[in-house]
Amino acid sequence: MKQLTQSRVAIVGLGLMGGSLGGALRGKCREVVGVARRAESIEKALAGAMIDRGTLDLEEGVREADVVVLATPVRVVLCQLEKIGPLVPPQCLVIDLGSTKREVVARMAEMPEGVQPLGGHPMCGKEVAGIEAAEDTLYEGCTFVLTPLPRTSEEALALGRALAGAVGGQPLILDAERHDRLVAAVSHLPYLLACALTGAAAAAAEADPAVWQVAASGYRDTSRLAASDVTMMLDILLTNKEAVLETVSSCQAQLGDLVNLLQAGDEEGLRTALSSIRQGRAGGGSSGQ
Amino acid sequence: MKQLTQSRVAIVGLGLMGGSLGGALRGKCREVVGVARRAESIEKALAGAMIDRGTLDLEEGVREADVVVLATPVRVVLCQLEKIGPLVPPQCLVIDLGSTKREVVARMAEMPEGVQPLGGHPMCGKEVAGIEAAEDTLYEGCTFVLTPLPRTSEEALALGRALAGAVGGQPLILDAERHDRLVAAVSHLPYLLACALTGAAAAAAEADPAVWQVAASGYRDTSRLAASDVTMMLDILLTNKEAVLETVSSCQAQLGDLVNLLQAGDEEGLRTALSSIRQGRAGGGSSGQ
Numbered sequence: 094m095k096q097l098t099q100s101r102v103a104i105v106g107l108g109l110m111g112g113s114l115g116g117a118l119r120g121k122c123r124e125v126v127g128v129a130r131r132a133e134s135i136e137k138a139l140a141g142a143m144i145d146r147g148t149l150d151l152e153e154g155v156r157e158a159d160v161v162v163l164a165t166p167v168r169v170v171l172c173q174l175e176k177i178g179p180l181v182p183p184q185c186l187v188i189d190l191g192s193t194k195r196e197v198v199a200r201m202a203e204m205p206e207g208v209q210p211l212g213g214h215p216m217c218g219k220e221v222a223g224i225e226a227a228e229d230t231l232y233e234g235c236t237f238v239l240t241p242l243p244r245t246s247e248e249a250l251a252l253g254r255a256l257a258g259a260v261g262g263q264p265l266i267l268d269a270e271r272h273d274r275l276v277a278a279v280s281h282l283p284y285l286l287a288c289a290l291t292g293a294a295a296a297a298a299e300a301d302p303a304v305w306q307v308a309a310s311g312y313r314d315t316s317r318l319a320a321s322d323v324t325m326m327l328d329i330l331l332t333n334k335e336a337v338l339e340t341v342s343s344c345q346a347q348l349g350d351l352v353n354l355l356q357a358g359d360e361e362g363l364r365t366a367l368s369s370i371r372q373g374r375a376g377g378g379s380s381g382q
Numbered sequence: 383m384k385q386l387t388q389s390r391v392a393i394v395g396l397g398l399m400g401g402s403l404g405g406a407l408r409g410k411c412r413e414v415v416g417v418a419r420r421a422e423s424i425e426k427a428l429a430g431a432m433i434d435r436g437t438l439d440l441e442e443g444v445r446e447a448d449v450v451v452l453a454t455p456v457r458v459v460l461c462q463l464e465k466i467g468p469l470v471p472p473q474c475l476v477i478d479l480g481s482t483k484r485e486v487v488a489r490m491a492e493m494p495e496g497v498q499p500l501g502g503h504p505m506c507g508k509e510v511a512g513i514e515a516a517e518d519t520l521y522e523g524c525t526f527v528l529t530p531l532p533r534t535s536e537e538a539l540a541l542g543r544a545l546a547g548a549v550g551g552q553p554l555i556l557d558a559e560r561h562d563r564l565v566a567a568v569s570h571l572p573y574l575l576a577c578a579l580t581g582a583a584a585a586a587a588e589a590d591p592a593v594w595q596v597a598a599s600g601y602r603d604t605s606r607l608a609a610s611d612v613t614m615m616l617d618i619l620l621t622n623k624e625a626v627l628e629t630v631s632s633c634q635a636q637l638g639d640l641v642n643l644l645q646a647g648d649e650e651g652l653r654t655a656l657s658s659i660r661q662g663r664a665g666g667g668s669s670g671q
Contacts, residue, residue: 278586279597283604292636295662297567315572347581373584
């Protein structure tokens with residue numbers, strides 16, 4: 094298996110994630126080939142120096158690739174894995190950037206022998222989709238989860254690590270099921286809470302539009318994720334349903350406890366609960382602020 | 383009643399809000415007098431050029447003031463209103479910066495005749511408390527809610543507007559009850575959601591500490607408010623209980639609807655709901671991003 098510097102990398106899907114990856118990878122591998130459905134995306138990727146060349150033809154894009162990166166929503170990844178299986182050369186590393194990993198890895202397990210599949214999930218992004226929002230620095234400093242299969246060779250995993258590192262990510266090897274449980278709590282749950290908040294605020298604004306005049310940075314930050322791309326989020330929720338429902342239920346219980354304390358006017362109980370939550374946040378997950 | 387430029391302004395409470403207000407007001411009024419419980423706060427306010435002089439004695443601080451600004455948590459404001467009523471000179475404007483207004487305005491109504499009370503709530507802040515976090519620009523561009531009482535004179539309201547404008551705020555006149563209902567939806571609800579999220583993530587991290595390794599900007603933004611000062615938030619929740627419980631209940635219903643659609647695997651229903659929420663956010667409350 095080739096080193097990254099000698100590899101031809103095909104990126105399938107030139108949106109925020111694919112475009113940014115191409116921009117960060119160019120010059121660190123032999124060639125970056127962009128594959129998209131629309132000529133416009135390829136033009137933009139070329140204009141933004143994110144790819145060396147582009148094609149609208151999936152087969153043409155992947156058949157001489159040493160690495161194929163699927164940078165599309167999860168359920169598109171699932172379809173593309175089936176399609177490209179017979180098209181890629183032997184020992185080709187096939188990695189995806191999808192936000193859930195269990196179903197992706199299950200589909201990867203069915204790929205033709207000789208293909209080297211590896212699940213991937215860089216923990217970065219924006220709530221704005223599309224190549225217009227792409228930037229070379231998007232992956233810098235992010236945790237880049239890799240979920241190898243039993244069939245993934247040492248060399249393929251090393252190449253995956255090299256790719257993650259080349260764009261500025263910190264590789265983290267996880268089991269796919271564990272990954273999905275973890276991100277349900279810190280990624281999919283926040284999205285649903287942001288949506289519920291936005292829905293509640295919109296309902297309040299129907300009764301009194303002055304709501305938006307008093308909405309400040311606290312509301313904006315807490316509701317920001319509700320602006321995420323719906324198609325991407327649907328794929329995530331539907332391919333991680335059990336873990337998402339479980340973590341939402343845990344969160345509903347937390348909220349219910351706080352509500353009960355408030356309802357009862359139990360000031361000391363509420364103070365203890367809120368202080369303990371506040372300290373818990375300081376303990377983890379607030380880094381990078 | 384004097385103009386702002388001729389007024390001596392006493393700021394009671396030199397934390398984030400009081401310190402920042404002083405810094406922004408200095409030079410735009412006759413004098414800024416800081417009143418605090420600890421000598422250390424006064425030293426810091428003087429060192430940061432946020433006040434012209436300071437005192438630990440509430441009576442000394444307010445007895446010659448043309449404007450008294452109470453920059454303390456809501457329930458401290460309630461006590462201070464009683465205390466300063468007999469101390470301030472006739473026609474003194476007494477304004478607070480508390481985050482809920484109904485109970486404050488009710489207490490203001492009981493102040494001695496001649497005092498000019500006015501509820502105030504600048505829609506700005508940070509999740510970090512204390513004078514160390516104060517900055518002169520904190521109020522710039524914020525909506526500065528003013529809740530006059532029937533007894534508040536035109537001149538007193540005009541002086542309140544001038545003060546709000548002098549620090550960079552946009553005055554917005556609201557009825558106290560309406561204010562409390564509005565901020566419950568876009569300020570107190572986001573806080574409780576951030577707390578519930580943080581609690582759920584901490585519970586997940588107890589089972590698997592790798593949670594914090596995959597927590598990215600989405601989690602950090604959505605959970606940020608959970609780091610707010612607990613004493614301040616307790617005062618807010620306990621003085622706005624009914625409106626908070628009502629908006630939390632509306633939000634729980636929104637979340638429940640999304641969960642039901644996901645549980646049922648109703649993809650089209652979920653897409654419609656999430657898209658409509660996303661558009662609702664674009665329609666309002668996302669400005670300033």
